[in-house]
Amino acid sequence: xxxxxxxxxxxxxxxxxxxxxxxxxxxxxxxxxxxxxxxxxxxxxxxxxxxxxxxxxxxxxxxxxxxxxxxxxxxxxxxxxxxxxxxxxxxxxxxxxxxxxxxxxxxxxxxxxxxxxxxxxxxxxxxxxxxxxxxxxxxxxxxxxxxxxxxxxxxxxxxxxxxxxxxxxxxxxxxxxxxxxxxxxxxxxxxxxxxxxxxxxxxxxxxxxxxxxxx
Amino acid sequence: xxxxxxxxxxxxxxxxxxxxxxxxxxxxxxxxxxxxxxxxxxxxxxxxxxxxxxxxxxxxxxxxxxxxxxxxxxxxxxxxxxxxxxxxxxxxxxxxxxxxxxxxxxxxxxxxxxxxxxxxxxxxxxxxxxxxxxxxxxxxxxxxxxxxxxxxxxxxxxxxxxxxxxxxxxxxxxxxxxxxxxxxxxxxxxxxxxxxxxxxxxxxxxxxxxxxxxxxxxxxxx
Numbered sequence: 001x002x003x004x005x006x007x008x009x010x011x012x013x014x015x016x017x018x019x020x021x022x023x024x025x026x027x028x029x030x031x032x033x034x035x036x037x038x039x040x041x042x043x044x045x046x047x048x049x050x051x052x053x054x055x056x057x058x059x060x061x062x063x064x065x066x067x068x069x070x071x072x073x074x075x076x077x078x079x080x081x082x083x084x085x086x087x088x089x090x091x092x093x094x095x096x097x098x099x100x101x102x103x104x105x106x107x108x109x110x111x112x113x114x115x116x117x118x119x120x121x122x123x124x125x126x127x128x129x130x131x132x133x134x135x136x137x138x139x140x141x142x143x144x145x146x147x148x149x150x151x152x153x154x155x156x157x158x159x160x161x162x163x164x165x166x167x168x169x170x171x172x173x174x175x176x177x178x179x180x181x182x183x184x185x186x187x188x189x190x191x192x193x194x195x196x197x198x199x200x201x202x203x204x205x206x207x208x209x210x211x212x213x214x215x
Numbered sequence: 216x217x218x219x220x221x222x223x224x225x226x227x228x229x230x231x232x233x234x235x236x237x238x239x240x241x242x243x244x245x246x247x248x249x250x251x252x253x254x255x256x257x258x259x260x261x262x263x264x265x266x267x268x269x270x271x272x273x274x275x276x277x278x279x280x281x282x283x284x285x286x287x288x289x290x291x292x293x294x295x296x297x298x299x300x301x302x303x304x305x306x307x308x309x310x311x312x313x314x315x316x317x318x319x320x321x322x323x324x325x326x327x328x329x330x331x332x333x334x335x336x337x338x339x340x341x342x343x344x345x346x347x348x349x350x351x352x353x354x355x356x357x358x359x360x361x362x363x364x365x366x367x368x369x370x371x372x373x374x375x376x377x378x379x380x381x382x383x384x385x386x387x388x389x390x391x392x393x394x395x396x397x398x399x400x401x402x403x404x405x406x407x408x409x410x411x412x413x414x415x416x417x418x419x420x421x422x423x424x425x426x427x428x429x430x431x432x433x434x435x436x437x
């Protein structure tokens with residue numbers, strides 16, 4: 001454990017990068033997902049088909065292949081994309097497809113009666129969206145969205161394979177230098193566990209807080 | 216496009232490598248699913264038992280495994296186990312073990328809910344017929360459970376197949392490794408990643424389609 005202590009500054013730097021990648025991806029994928037989900041629900045047919053193709057295509061390919069492809073392919077066209085940007089874009093595109101489905105499912109599964117009641121009350125479609133759809137759908141989307149966030153944290157570890165000096169990359173560097181895999185891997189597993197498990201537990205607390213919205 | 220000349224012929228000359236990679240990936244996924252299911256059935260049954268200590272241990276296994284990246288599990292099995300005196304595993308076996316442990320956590324949840332959803336009257340009927348407890352497990356519980364969890368198992372297989380891409384990090388020559396190899400050795404960058412993506416898409420969706428038909432055949436009618 002002493003060697004881990006020596007490496008803490010390096011590992012800490014890696015962790016900061018992992019955290020930064022995860023936050024960027026969560027933001028990016030949430031924006032993609034809101035747009036994608038709304039298009040899947042309300043968009044004109046050609047656009048809907050396009051988003052459907054994006055979602056199904058992305059979900060059928062491993063994240064690692066997306067990361068490699070988005071990192072390497074531009075270099076063939078003399079466009080240089082740094083590894084970190086490539087990782088954020090690749091994981092963001094992947095998670096964006098999942099969030100699109102979450103948004104579509106969360107809104108699409110609302111009981112029709114709620115919206116009809118809004119219509120009967122004379123609310124405009126924008127008012128119905130703002131006052132009925134959003135408050136009812138958000139708590140439904142929370143659990144799967146948190147799952148995606150956990151997948152993002154775990155997926156960010158794959159960025160180490162294109163040389164992004166994030167947490168797992170620095171862990172591997174430490175293991176390669178010290179030849180002591182056990183303490184470093186235990187430490188890394190503990191860190192990932194605390195972040196990912198902590199996130200899902202925190203979301204359970206928030207879920208319970210808003211549970212009354214569901215009948 | 217500036218300076219990039221697509222050359223499919225060169226990339227396609229490596230097709231055998233991709234195909235070998237595909238079968239290796241499918242094999243790894245199948246083996247992990249079998250080992251993971253053994254873990255999952257055991258842990259799932261234990262988590263329905265009376266001992267709260269055992270239930271807590273199963274819970275801990277599931278949560279710890281699910282919240283740590285598969286790449287780290289692969290490293291742990293491949294690089295750390297030898298330091299603990301386990302020195303039998305090459306890269307393929309290491310990855311199978313890592314993926315099985317990983318899948319086992321998800322499968323525990325699947326089998327636990329599958330077991331829990333078997334109506335009690337089936338077991339009671341078996342008892343009334345005078346079946347021993349082992350006969351009831353073998354003739355009633357297990358067949359029913361497999362029919363209930365079948366769709367989840369086939370989904371797990373497809374997602375494990377996609378997870379085998381991570382084995383490239385241990386130089387396991389599956390599809391993603393083949394694409395990396397072709398990319399580096401021929402500079403057929405666009406072609407190699409296109410071929411890999413198409414294989415994953417076609418095989419993944421093809422399997423999903425085939426499995427749906429299979430599941431319809433064995434669907435539970437209650």
